[in-house]
Amino acid sequence: MEYGFTTAAYVVSVVLFILSLGGLSGQESAKRAVWYGITGMALAIAATLIGPGSGLWFLSMIMIAGGGYIGYQLATKVQMTQMPELVAAMHSLVGLAAVFVGFIAHVELGRVLAMDDAAKKGLEGFAAILAKKDGVEIAILRVELFLGIFIGAITFTGSIIAYGKLAGRVDSAATKLPGGHMLNAGAATLSLITLIWYFNTGGFLPLFLMTLAALFIGYHLIMGIGGADMPVVVSMLNSYSGWAAAAIGFSLGNDLMIVVGALVGSSGAILSYIMCKAMNRSFVSVILGGFGGPAGEQMAVEGEQIAIEAEGVAMALNEADNVVIIPGYGMAVAQAQSGVAELVRKLRAQGKNVRFAIHPVAGRLPGHMNVLLAEAKVPYDIVMEMDEINEDFPETDVAIVIGSNDIVNPAAQDDPNSPIAGMPVLECWKAKQVFVSKRGQGTGYSGIENPLFFRENTRMFYGDAKASLDKLLPMID
C-alpha cells in the first residue's frame, strides 16, 4: 500500500526539521526555528495517523494526548536549573520507546513469517510491508531491529543514570564495578554473539539476552563517567537516541524516521565533539569513562585561601570600572541567577562595564549558563564566550567567579601533570582582583585542587552563592 500524500507530508516535515536545526544559529531566528520543529512534528504525526498508522487511531490519539499532558506539565513546572536532568530523563523515554518498537517488529515478523501466502494477502499496515520482504531483506531487517533495540537499551539505562547523577540521586563520582572496562567489553561481545545467533535463528532468546547486556552496558558505561563530563554524556545520549530512531526507521522502512534519526544522531555527535574539544579531552576517553592517569606528580599548591566578607567585595565592586562575572554550576545549584542579574543591573546603572564570561563547558549542559542568565533577563549581548573575553582579563578590575572551579583553574596551563592540562580555561587570574564565591574549601567536580584560590589577588567569598549575593546586593550603590 502506498500513500502519496504521506510521502509528500514527510518531505515537507523533513525540510521543516532541517530548517529548525539550522535556525538555531542565532537567538532571533531560533524563536522561529522552534515553530518549524513543532509544525514538522505535527505534520509527520498527522500524515502517519491518516496514512500507514491509521489502525486503532483513536487509541493513538488518547495516548498522545495523555503523554502530551504530562509533557506539558513537566515543561512548564520544571525549574530552569533542572534543565539538564529533564533532558536526560526524556532521552531515556526515547530509548525505551525504541526498545518497544524493536520488540514489536520482532513479534510481528515472527507472526507474518508463520503465515501462508493467502493469509499474508489479507494483512494491513506494518505487517503488510513485512509480508512483502524476501529472504535477504528479512535478514537485514533483523540486523536493523537488533541494532535499534541495542542502542535504545543503552540510551535508556544510560539516560537514567545521567539523570540520577545530574539530579544528585546517584553519586556523581566515577564508579566502576570490579572488572571495569572488561565487563563492558564482555557485555559487548555477548551482544555480538547474540547478533549472529539471532541473525541465523530469529529466536526471541538471543534478542532478550542482548537487551539485558545492552541495559547493563548503558548503566555501567555512564556510572564510570564523572559528573564533570556529564554535558558530553547528555549530548552523546542525545546522539544515541537519534541513531536508535534511524535504525528502527530502517527496519520499518520509514524514510522520515531514518532522516530525522540521522539528523539527531549526527548533531549530537558533533555537539559532543565540540564539547570535548573545548575541554581538550579525547572523545574516546570521555566515552569510556574517567580521566587518563596523570603522567607524573601534580604540582603542590602553596599559599593559603584568604576569605573576604561581603563588605570587602562591595567596596571593590563600587570602585571597579570593568567587571567580569564567571558563572558555573554552583550558580545553578544555588539558584542565584536572578541575584546575579540584579547585581549586574545595579552595576550597569552606575555606568560600569559588566560582562559575563561563559566557558563552553560551564554547567552541566552546553549553553547551560546562557539559558539560566537568559531566564534572569540578563541581556545576551553582554554574555561573552571564552575566546571573546580571555584577552580582556588584564584590563579587568574585578573578576567574580560564582560557583565554577575547573574552568578557571590555572593548573590547566601551568602544570603539565594536571589531569586537566591543556584544557582551555578562563584566565580570570589576570584580572586585578578575583573574588570566588564558593560554598566551602572543597574541590570541584573533577576533584582537582585549584591554585587560583591560593593566588595573591584572589579572595574567597565563602557561602551559598544566593545567600552571599543577597548579603552583597544592598551594599552596592
Added chain:
Amino acid sequence: MWRKANMMDGGIARVKIGTPKEMFEGERRVAMTPESAAQLQKLGYDCLIETGAGAEAGFSDADYAAAGVEIAKTAAALWKAVDVVAKVRAPNEAEVKRLRDGQTLISFINPAANDKLLKSAAKKGSTVVAMDMVPRISRAQKMDALSSMANIAGYRAIIEAGNNFGRFFTGQITAAGKVPPAKVLVVGAGVAGLAAVGTSTSLGAITYAFDVRPEVAEQIESMGAEFVFLDFEEEQADGAATGGYAAVSSPEFREAQLAKFRELAPEIDIVITTALIPNRDAPELWTEDMVGAMKPGSVIVDLAAEKGGNCKLTVMDKKIVTENGVTIIGYTDFPSRMAAQASTLYSTNIRHMMTDLTPEKDGVIDHNMEDDVIRGATVTHAKAITFPPPPPKIAAIAAAPKKEAVPEPTVQEKRAAEVAAFKSQTRNQVTLLAVGGAALLAVGLVAPASFMQHFIVFVLAVFIGFQVIWGVAHSLHTPLMAVTNAISSIIILGALMQIGSGSSLVILLAALGVFMTGINIFGGFLVTRRMLAMFQKS
C-alpha cells in the same frame, strides 16, 4: 666625601631643608608645616624655617621649634645655610640672587613664562624642581600640588560666591516665606570645577556643570550635579591625549556652547568659571550679554582671572559690581585665602617629592633624571635648562585600552599558510570521500535495492546534519539539545504504524511507546520555547 665622612661622625652636618617667608605680597601660605618637618626629619634631613614664615598660615615659631625645626633669623641666613629650599611662589629677583651652586629649589615656577629665572638658575648650577610641572600620572598624584591647590580654589570659589550672594543655597519653606534654591553653574570640570560642584551641592544648591570633555559627564554626575549637554555632534578630542587637560574647541562647538549658556544665564544665580587651556589665555565663555541677562544680586567667580578671565568684565584680583548688580569676583589667591589648609596640603606634596628624591631614606638626595616624575618636574639641573621635559614614558591617563598587536604575518607567510591549510583540507576531504564512497559501494554490492534506497537517504541526512549543526551558536546548545530531543521522538511514527497490527501484546507495547514519545514531544518543544523566549537584547 667630606659630607659623607661627617655624617658617619654622627650626622652633624646633615643635608638641610629650609623654607623662607614668602616675599610675594598677600601670599599667606608656607611650604613647610611642623607636621611635614617631622616627616622630613624621618627621611634624614634637618629642617630650617625663617622666623615668622608660618605665622599667616597659623603656625608659630614655637610650633616649629617643638617639631625640631631650627629657626633662622633672616632670609639671607636661611638661604645660606640650607641645601634645599622649599617655597610656594616662584622666587623673585632678590631670591634668585641668593641661589647658589648645588642648591636645590622646590616651588611653583611656571617655567614657560619664567625664562629669565631658568637661565640664571642654570648658570649658577642650582637644581630647580617645579611643583607645577609634576606629570599627571597616578604615581605622582601625591605630589600634584596643582590639584591640591585647585581643590581649595574650587571650594573657596563657592564660599566666596556665597559670601557675596544674598540668599540661601538651599530652597526652604519657612513660616516666614518660601526661599527658592540657588542655581549654580560650574563651567569647566577639572579638579577645581569638581570641587566647586561638590561644595555647591552639599550646600544644597541646584548645580549644573559643563565641560568640553564629554567623558567627565560621569564624574560630574557622581558629584551630584547635572551635566549640561550640548546638542552638538562632533568628534571630541579624547582628554586622555592631552594629559587630562581640555584642548581648544572648534568655532562651531564654541558657538553651540555659548548659545547654551545664553539660554541658561537668566535663571542662574551663581556662575563659577574654571576653564583654562594650558599655555593659552583663558577662553571667553561668559560674555557681557550673558552678564547683562543675569538677575541683580547674582555672583560670578572667575577662577581663570589670572589668565585674563573666562568673562571679559573680570578684573584680576578685584571684586566688581556691574551696572545691573552682578558681582564679579576675580581673585587669584583663593588657596592663599585658606592658608592653613593650603599649607598643609602643599607641604605634604613637597614632602612626597622629597621622599621620591630620597629613595634610600638616608638624607642623601639622589636626583634620578631617569625617573619620569623627577625628570618632568626638574627644570634646571647640572647647569642646564631641562625644560620642557620629554613626554613621560607612561601616558598620563590610560587611553582607550589597546589590543595587543599581533605580529602581522607577511604576505608570503599568509599565502603559504593558506595553501597549506587548503592542501590539508583537500587531503582530508578526499580521503573521507574515498573511504565513504568505497564503504557505500561495498554495502551496495551485497545489500538489496530496497535497502540501498533507504541507505542513501540515511547517508544524505547524516551529511546534512553535520553541515547544519556546525553553524549553531554556542549559547544555543542547550535549546539545540532540547529540540533534537523532541525531534528524536519521531520514533513515535514506528509505534503508530504498529499499533493497529496484531496481538494485544503489540498493542500494549505500541501504546506505551506512543505515550512516552508523546511526553517527549510536548515536553521537549515547550521547554525549548520557554528557553528561547528568555533570550533578549539589552
